[in-house]
Amino acid sequence: MNDDLGLFNDPEAKDERGGRGAKAALASRLKGKRKRTAVMWTAVALVLAVGGGGAYYGYRTLSGIGSWEDYSGAGDTDAIVEVKDGDPVSAIATTLKEQGVVASARAFTEASKNDARVTGIQPGFYLLKTNMSGANAVTMMVDPKSKIVPLEVRGGFVLHDITQPGGSVTKGVFTLIAEASCVEIDGQKKCVTSDEVRDAAENADPASLGVPEWAMTDFTKVNKARRLEGLIVPGLYHLKPNVPAAELLRDVITTSANRIQSYGIPGGAKNTGFRPYEVLVIASLVEKEGLEKDFARVSRVIQNRLSIGMPVQLDSTINYELDKPTLETSASDRDANSPYNTYKFPNLPPTPIGSPSKQAIEAAINPENGEWEYFVKCQKDGTSCFAKTFEEHQKLVDKAITEGVFGNN
Incomplete structure (x- = not known):
């Protein structure tokens, strides 16, 4: 054992050279020990002094002792x-x-x-x-x-402005983003325009826009004017003012992608039989076609039809491409040769047809069990009725027409 301080030596022990040598050695060791002990206690005292000062400083800071810098005015720029x-x-x-x-x-x-x-x-x-x-x-x-007013997106919102039958305009997501970007800085109002937002949406690199990987394949194949549809889900978005349109879109899409992931896409799509992007499309149809209480059954009808190669036959998909905010379609509309014509083609439309909510996405992932293949709005509040056969469905349609829920085209 190394005993630098001589603590374990026997003072009565004799040096091999004799008694006088042992006493001299002992005296030398004790002298060295006293020096080292003094150094050690000096170091301890210094540590305590520094530690005590640090503790006092911390106490002073936390307890509000001492002064701090502060301006005196109401501000400048x-x-x-x-x-x-x-x-x-x-x-x-x-x-x-x-x-x-x-x-x-x-x-x-x-x-x-x-x-x-x-x-x-x-x-x-x-x-x-x-x-x-x-x-x-x-x-x-x-x-x-x-506080700068955030962008608010609601379920079913679409990217582009829609002109209502009476002439009023329902603002689309691009216009809402442009408006939410506005801020008056030092007396000068600064905004991006809806055209700048639209240009970035159609032409910017997908990765720079924050498009999630699971949507990338479909995103690059569809019409540029509609490629962001459905990727901006409902909710509040805090937009940083006075930045370029592409940066605004990236912030919105990145935030939205995180929300979509928390709602179950892409992870929850694994057991549906559909790709994640297809689940998003189904969710957008559910959002447009039913009240929230009917979402899970509307989703089941859509998925039952797709599973047997039956057209889903939704007016909402046709009207989406036509930018028509009406509930019904005409015979000529339903005969149009368009990928959004789900009366004519037994597939999903190429893109979502609006912003799907959390509840619609969850319904697309977990539809209610049932054999329904038909549904129709059967009450004036928008409630839907569901049927397994066409005969049952037609009776529900006739009843809805009689009660004035909708007309007969």
């Missing part, structure tokens, strides 16, 4: 700040400091102690000012007017 999902007040404060809004994170956190609304700040982009006092930054952050 406009600044856009992002609050990310899950950001605590401390993270928001750090972001504000990094973006030049406040002089120090501490200026914001201290001011926020007087306003409980700070803990309720939602994710998104906020229009603030540079060089603001912590108190003014808090006041502006909790003001709803400071």
Whole structure:
């Protein structure tokens, strides 16, 4: 054993050279031991001093002791700040400091102690000012007017604008993205246009747009004007203002792809007999054709028909390509030679026909068990009735016409 301090030596032991030599050796070892012990205790004292100082500094910081930098005014130029999902007040404060809004994170956190609304700040982009006092930054952050309004997509929305029979226009997703991109910075309004969004959607590289791998094959085959249809699902999208259209689309599609994955595509498609993109198409049909309470049975009818090579015969697919917002189709519409004519061709349409919701996607993956091959809207609130045979179906159709649910074309 190595005994540098001489702690385990026997002071009575004799040196091989004799008693006087042993005593001299012992004296030397004890002297060295005292020196090393003094050095050791000096080091311990230094560690404790440093540690104690660090502990005090940490205590002072956490307990609010000490000063911090803060601006005095209401701010100078406009600044856009992002609050990310899950950001605590401390993270928001750090972001504000990094973006030049406040002089120090501490200026914001201290001011926020007087306003409980700070803990309720939602994710998104906020229009603030540079060089603001912590108190003014808090006041502006909790003001709803400071938050940039996000894009909202609802179930069944389509990419392009639709003109209603009365002449009014239902805005499509491209127009909504363009509007959500607008922000007034230092007195100048800045937006991308719907044409810029459409151009990026049709011509940008698919990978740069964030198109998921499972959709890529179908995406590259379909009409460019419709290739993003269905890939932007319902929900809120926080768009960063004052960026190019392609970047806006990438952010939207990436967020949407994450949502679609959480709803079960592509993973849940494995046991359906359909490719992930086909499941998305089915979900879009379900969204258009039924109320949420009927989704799972509408999905079953579609999948039953596809399994036996029977056309799914949906007016919604024909009207989608014609940009007609009506419930019914004419005989000439149903005779058109179009891949969206599901009366004429026993296949799914080449793309989704709108934005499918979480509930519609889940119904496409897990349809209700049943042998139905027909359904029709049989009540004025949109409720559908289901039938196994054509004879049963025709009785339901006649009843719906008699009760004025729809006309007879």
